Amino acid sequence: MKTNNSIGQWFVHLVLLVISACCLLPFLLLFITSITDEQSIIRHGYSFFPETFSLAAYQYLWHDIGRILHAYGITIAITLIGTAAGLIITALLAYPLSRKDMPLGRFWSFVVFFTMLLNGGLVPQYLVYTQLFELKNTLLGLIVPGLLMNAFYVMMMRTFFATSIPFPVIESANIDGAGEFRTFVQIVLPLSMPILATVGLFQTIHYWNDWFNGMLYITDSKLFSLQNLLNRILLDFDFLTSSNFAGGNAAELTDVPRETVRMAMAVIGIVPILIAYPFFQRYFVKGLTIGAIKG
């Protein structure tokens, strides 16, 4: 079906290469800047071909390694707990809704679905989580608000259960004496690995990348996730050198390589996701397309 139009092919590759370069080069610039000498940046600006290389930024950050690892720890903890808890409650809600014989199933589906149409907005949500439930400056404040479960994934999973798991399979498990819960855990879940993996992957990315809950609910820097730390340093570099964060590092305040440290911090923040990306890329693409075609 494809013709041998070599000029067309060259054109396509040329355009795609330019687009790919636009997507990749900013990351490369970030990395190169982080290993550039501060003086060279002050003289020539950020550059792909710096005059002098230097690891001063990383050496500087090495003093704060404890705090960086701490922020990493918070991020890993909320990602693991949030994704696991979110997947469990999403699947538990989606499965009964997928059953055609479930009494009031349509009503409850509407209750879930309606949250996609209307939301109360930021202010009432903030007041619910700070006044009614005191989540301010707790780990739960990073996990629960907004991210734990969303109606869109419940609907995606409901569709998967309804279309990919034959009802006779569930029926026969029941006849063999398995209760509903046991049928769900031993029959339905093992057959649903593709959708669990997809939703789990998206939940993981949302938690890993989230800084919004941290901005709203966390003021105590001990509970900062990695993204919150990055966010604070980007908006206010002095936070990194303030006693609030740096502790006993105050003596070296005078000659902090500001620009390169900032970029080194961002590099430390994205390396894990860049390493993991090639391995989950296929599921990521699949998830995007299912999500768009039927929500």
Next chain:
Amino acid sequence: MKLLAAGKRLRSPRRYAALGLMMVPGLLYLLINNYLPMFGVIIAFKDFNYTKGIFGSDWIGFKNFEYLFKTSDALLITRNTILYNAAFICLNLIVPTGVAIMLNEVRKRWLSRMYQTVILLPYLISMVIVGYLVYAMLSADTGFLGRTILPMLGLPDISWYSEPRYWPYILTAVHIWISAGSLSVIYLASIIGIDPEYYEAAMIDGAGKWQQIRRITIPLLAPVITIMTLLQIGRIFYSDFGLFYQVPLNAGALQSTTNVIDTYVYRALMTLGDVGMSSAAGVYQSLVGFVLVLVSNFVVRKLNKDHALF
């Protein structure tokens, strides 16, 4: 059939109680996270006071809304939100469609997959990191754009973070950089789904590549593009908070062109502590947004029932 009949007999209320119980945690979460805040919109009609709480504060009717719409901010944030989204929607029609068609022309599968991997990368990272990348391009005195690109073109450096007039272009470019990859991949999936017989028939009739794209690919892709566009129109009153807050580094000097409803609500609540104004703007957004979602869904439903949300 026999099995089904036996199954029916097993359907005692107790079994449904088990199913009902499974739904409890999820529904409870929606109650707290979504439904309580929906009732919480009543605070927009109150003179909220932290010590009196949500229920104890005094009713003041539409006062908060009156104050909000008397300020010039209300018009500004509405204008910004809608104009940005309109620009995003137009570009999202063109760029991802073009990229998807080109990706489909790549013959080697591994190469196509590699391109896809790379163009999806910006979509994967957090907006904070995007903020760093943009800062590396634009920062005063050291930014790559100001120190390397502009001098090459013989232009002077600009202090980007204090000049609001450039930001509509910058934010639009950043938005396309982030979102084009994911839309391209979605469109590519539906191009791959087109029956190859159409192309074979066209080739027998002597249609060239360009004609095939114009007469087959684009018309058959049009329904998906229409749906994705209508969904974006339904959300025209909402914007990506991170893009408008993190990327301009929350700079006050840029607010005339970077403040949208979402950032206004956030700043009014967290920076000014003005719960009344903030919640009034939030209710304004929720209600208009709700109507727009309903309207756009109605249109989607008319076009293609399968793609409608409901």
